[in-house]
Amino acid sequence: MQQLAFNYQLLVKPDIIELRADVDFEQEDIKPMAHYLLSKIADSRLIEIVEGVDRAYFRADIQNQSFTINFEVYSQSCWLEPESPKEQAVLHHITSFL
Template identity: 30%
Template structure:
């Protein structure tokens, strides 16, 4: 089996605010083995963050986390190279703009 060489992303391409979620784009393609590094990259500007649960699937990972008394989910989908953050409930969804500002300072 031939393995493709994958560069681990070093930084974000963009973090955009949508009404119901934050869309995350990395400068380089990533693989599922890179997700722990990507989590660290995303959470660094907003520490302290409490990771509540990590759900690992075949091509997707979901990380439930608490920040500033709100509950969010960080989603990674390997096949589509998609990453996004959403609120777990209405009050948290309403705080996505605040989270976006904190992550992009």
């Protein structure tokens, strides 16, 4: 799996982890960036990829919990969020891997 390493800053919010990339990314960069992020998180696996015109999201199983990694090209946004409130407790633990 191709990975694209990149530098970013984490902004931890109560219900999401926002990642602010130090470089602009394009649509073709999203998949390698997502694989890079998942490679940094212990006990994670990709479940599904859904790609749109300017965005994509990656459903992932992270430590036996369901999360989504979202990317938007136009706004240069990337964030990780739990799929339901029960995953909220694991969300902040994930920051130690990122």
